Amino acid sequence: AQSVTQPDIHITVSEGASLELRCNYSYGATPYLFWYVQSPGQGLQLLLKYFSGDTLVQGIKGFEAEFKRSQSSFNLRKPSVHWSDAAEYFCAVGAGGTASKLTFGTGTRLQVTL
Amino acid sequence: GAVVSQHPSWVICKSGTSVKIECRSLDFQATTMFWYRQFPKQSLMLMATSNEGSKATYEQGVEKDKFLINHASLTLSTLTVTSAHPEDSSFYICSAGTSNTGELFFGEGSRLTVL
Numbered sequence: 001a002q003s004v005t006q007p008d009i010h011i012t013v014s015e016g017a018s019l020e021l022r023c024n025y026s027y028g029a030t031p032y033l034f035w036y037v038q039s040p041g042q043g044l045q046l047l048l049k050y051f052s053g054d055t056l057v058q059g060i061k062g063f064e065a066e067f068k069r070s071q072s073s074f075n076l077r078k079p080s081v082h083w084s085d086a087a088e089y090f091c092a093v094g095a096g097g098t099a100s101k102l103t104f105g106t107g108t109r110l111q112v113t114l
Numbered sequence: 115g116a117v118v119s120q121h122p123s124w125v126i127c128k129s130g131t132s133v134k135i136e137c138r139s140l141d142f143q144a145t146t147m148f149w150y151r152q153f154p155k156q157s158l159m160l161m162a163t164s165n166e167g168s169k170a171t172y173e174q175g176v177e178k179d180k181f182l183i184n185h186a187s188l189t190l191s192t193l194t195v196t197s198a199h200p201e202d203s204s205f206y207i208c209s210a211g212t213s214n215t216g217e218l219f220f221g222e223g224s225r226l227t228v229l
Binding site: 036041042043044045046049090101102103104105106107109 | 118120148155156157158159160163205207209217218219220221222223225
């Protein structure tokens with residue numbers, strides 16, 4: 001079965017600093033990978049996804065992520081964080097070769113200091 | 115992008131009562147919808163897969179008689195928490211997928227508080 005690990009429970013960065021959120025997955029075949037963001041009391045918003053092709057994917061709000069098969073990783077990055085980026089970030093992997101049934105990581109809470 | 119809407123956004127009920135949460139795909143037809151449960155400061159746990167016109171598929175450990183799921187049309191799935199108890203208090207989130215890309219779209223979530 002697939003699984004997702006987000007090693008960092010909580011990260012604090014200063015506004016304007018760069019950001020990298022780590023995500024490692026376990027899946028036998030080529031995975032469908034996602035990053036979602038959740039603001040308090042809200043649903044999830046898709047930031048970006050990887051299905052195939054270019055391993056560096058661009059998402060919304062200036063985020064990007066790189067799929068590294070050799071490291072089973074799909075880390076999320078942003079060159080300059082804004083205070084509005086403070087939220088919970090979830091990495092997810094699609095099960096069974098589809099993008100539909102998702103297994104989520106435990107999430108990383110991002111705090112941005114001014 | 116596609117929009118998925120949940121109703122109600124929050125609900126408070128007495129222990130022993132039943133609560134129904136609706137999940138609607140507003141601008142697309144969703145052959146499959148998924149129901150997740152999220153405890154405070156935790157991740158989303160898949161509860162069940164809802165298929166239009168057929169019985170839902172429940173994940174291991176989820177009581178199908180307590181969490182009734184109905185997917186009567188291509189745009190509506192409902193989750194009914196029967197005989198709710200305080201331990202059922204949680205944030206319930208649905209998602210819906212299109213058959214084309216398999217991409218999922220999430221609702222805003224419904225917060226259930228059982229007193």
